Amino acid sequence: MSLELHVIFQIAxxxxxxxxxxxxxxxxxxxxxxxxxxxxxxxLVAAVVVTNIxxxxxxxxxxxxxx
Amino acid sequence: MSILQIVLFGLVGALLITSIREMAPQIAFWITLIVSVxxxxxxxQKLTGLLAPIEKLAELANVNVLFFxxxxxxxxxxxxxxxxxxxxxxxxxxxxxxxxxxxxxxxILVLAVPIxxxxxxxxxxxxx
Numbered sequence: 749m750s751l752e753l754h755v756i757f758q759i760a761x762x763x764x765x766x767x768x769x770x771x772x773x774x775x776x777x778x779x780x781x782x783x784x785x786x787x788x789x790x791x792l793v794a795a796v797v798v799t800n801i802x803x804x805x806x807x808x809x810x811x812x813x814x815x
Numbered sequence: 816m817s818i819l820q821i822v823l824f825g826l827v828g829a830l831l832i833t834s835i836r837e838m839a840p841q842i843a844f845w846i847t848l849i850v851s852v853x854x855x856x857x858x859x860q861k862l863t864g865l866l867a868p869i870e871k872l873a874e875l876a877n878v879n880v881l882f883f884x885x886x887x888x889x890x891x892x893x894x895x896x897x898x899x900x901x902x903x904x905x906x907x908x909x910x911x912x913x914x915x916x917x918x919x920x921x922x923i924l925v926l927a928v929p930i931x932x933x934x935x936x937x938x939x940x941x942x943x
Contacts, residue, residue, distance in 0.1 A: 760842075786841075789839075790845075813884065
């Protein structure tokens with residue numbers, strides 16, 4: 749188990765890119781596409797985070813022998 | 816894993832979260848979650864090395880295996896409930912955090928029932 753700093757930077761970059769893109773799209777009057785960009789960024793980040801959370805929960809289950 | 820690395824990891828995460836929060840609050844929440852998950856994984860790694868010697872000590876002291884397993888489970892429930900409650904509180908929903916803590920406390924109480932009954936039985940044995 750190493751500290752996976754790159755994962756956090758990836759998520760931060762996705763967040764910044766989505767924020768900038770959606771604000772640009774909103775200013776040029778394409779609100780629907782801006783919403784889509786925000787939602788897809790959220791889904792992208794959620795996929796990464798949920799994988800890691802499931803890993804954490806499996807580990808907790810092993811360590812504390814819960815169920 | 817040196818302690819300096821872990822602390823700096825947490826600080827870098829905090830820095831990223833504070834700088835992203837105004838731009839994209841949802842993504843900041845996800846970063847909070849994943850930094851916590853990684854730090855918790857490191858804590859678990861340290862704990863696994865600690866748990867085996869304690870189990871050996873409990874065996875040497877003739878502690879009932881059931882009691883030891885129950886206590887380990889209770890510690891796990893306490894940690895995970897605290898984790899969830901803190902995340903929820905950080906996201907600004909302290910109502911949900913309170914409920915998570917409530918459920919954790921009740922789960923611990925349910926697990927502790929056999930120990931309490933054992934104590935009561937011992938006491939009633941001692942009494943004439």
